[in-house]
Amino acid sequence: MNRILSLFLAAALLAAAPLSARDARADARPPGAAIASAHALATEAGFETLEAGGNAFDAAVTVSAVLSVVEPISSGLGGGGFFLLHDARSGRDVFVDARETAPAAATSERYLAADGSFDRDRAINGPWSAGIPGLPAGLVHVAQTYGRLPLSVSLAPAIRIAREGFPVYERMARGYEMRREVMERYPGTREVFLAGGAPPRVGDLFRQPDLARTLELLAQHGHDGFYRGEVARKLVEGVNAEGGQWTLEELASYTVKEREPVRFRYRGWEIVTAPPPSSGGIALAQMLQILQGWELDRLDEVQRTHLVVESMRRAYRDRTFHLGDPDFVKVPQRLLTSPDYAAGLRATIHPARATPSELLSGEATPLEDEDTTHFSIIDAQGNRAAVTQTVNLLYGSGLVAPGTGVLLNNEMDDFALRPGIPNAFGVMGYDANAPAPGKRMLSSMTPTFMVSPERVAVLGTPGGSRIITMVLLGILGYDAGLDAQAVAALPRYHHQWMPDRIQAEAGAFDPDVAQGLRDLGHTLQLPGDEAEGGRGSSHVWGNLQTVEWRLSDNSLGAGSDPRNPVGSGATRPVGAAAGGRRD
Structure with a gap:
């Protein structure tokens, strides 16, 4: 049978089979789990969660949160992400959209200078460049809807690493030097990145006690631990103190979308x-x-x-x-x-x-931008997660809201803030991607x-x-x-x-x-x-x-990009008794 005919017959059989049957033949199970992420600490933490009885979705929460701690250059609680999930038991695929949204005050006119020209600095740096974060809501939604473990367990590795610290690596230190002028404009950012009296250097132990506290509140109170109460108040105060216009109401109203x-x-x-x-x-x-x-x-x-x-x-x-x-x-x-x-x-x-x-x-x-992160997971039940998350440019907006440890994104530049005007990378967008209150900016993730x-x-x-x-x-x-x-x-x-x-x-x-x-x-x-x-x-x-x-x-x-020396991909015979969603 020639190749074309074989492929045609295979496609016909796949089309006729239900998703749960054609995806790994329903009764088949992997011999363990596989995780690949951009940092070895995140990969190890994901396996830690699987060994505690979690499934791929719990592990996704863990890996995402740890990357938010150890890769501030690329992603974090102040940003957003997309979670593509497959539940092996039901055969269902779902896309969890935790993309940032535009604050109501961030109209196109806000990004014009006094002479009517486009204000590039405002679009990529500081409070006006930041959208309402979506990643914390994504973590809560995935854990509570698809996971088996409480957030107190799945977020524990990230809390521990934020409090105890991790060694600064070369890309993180180099990126800080590239964004140093912007980062050091803001007192909340200086408190985190100049805590030792000098910028992060390769091999330094980088601790984030405020971020650990924010993660603890997220673990204890779920959505309200970030979008209401102490953290929300500090986020709004921190943004508005620098001239932005966020409100407690728009933080509290943020929701993920299942698509x-x-x-x-x-x-x-x-x-x-x-x-x-x-x-x-x-x-x-x-x-x-x-x-x-x-x-x-x-x-x-x-x-x-x-x-x-x-x-x-x-x-x-x-x-x-x-x-x-x-x-x-x-x-x-x-x-x-x-x-x-x-x-x-x-x-x-x-x-x-x-x-x-x-x-x-x-x-x-x-x-x-190029400063995003991705990880991939398959667990022993055949559940899987593909997750890409970002704060946009290197270190996002450069603004950390004081007392939160949360480095905010600069995703507003991913809108077409002014049709026909290039963004930070010299390219343009049009009306379909123009900003509006609560709107999500176009992404390539x-x-x-x-x-x-x-x-x-x-x-x-x-x-x-x-x-x-x-x-x-x-x-x-x-x-x-x-x-x-x-x-x-x-x-x-x-x-x-x-x-x-x-x-x-x-x-x-x-x-x-x-x-x-x-x-x-x-x-x-x-x-x-x-x-x-x-x-x-x-x-x-x-x-x-x-x-x-x-x-x-x-x-x-598992394959981890060799271009990134701190990444890690691994397989292990763990989690064979775990899987499925919580009862």
């Missing part, structure tokens, strides 16, 4: 991924369904890369104009994820020539599941607008037969429609491939190359964390 994931097929896989206000799932559906028209494994590297880039170009063009918070704008999701729409886009691709982006009508596409008769994979990464293309390349890597660690290490390249150039990591293309792409009409921006008018492509991108369950031999694998 239906984006779901589609690529070859023999079912892909389950992030819906709006993430742009990632729709873009993945477009790109992969475009690429399904070719047997990529039969093409040479130049031709394969050309087609992947052309799919990226088209998906990112649609991202710009159509995507935003679905509670505020009508997102044409059914059209954009349709195989027929993808076929129409595929027909516009010249197999031997780059399509100039200017021929695809429109302006430039919005971009997000793309936590994703892959399910086939032979394998289940969980993956995601930070990387700003490059998140989506890194997840795309990870999916293509799994489809090509790579294991989890090889997928985490894949070289990366990216095209986002505007500016019209391929960006790539160091070593992503050998010289012959790079020249072959140029011969097809592509412009390349390689590391250190400023000739195209950009910042130059970074030498390395992202921090992909992925785990897999190989059903063929009932084994687990």
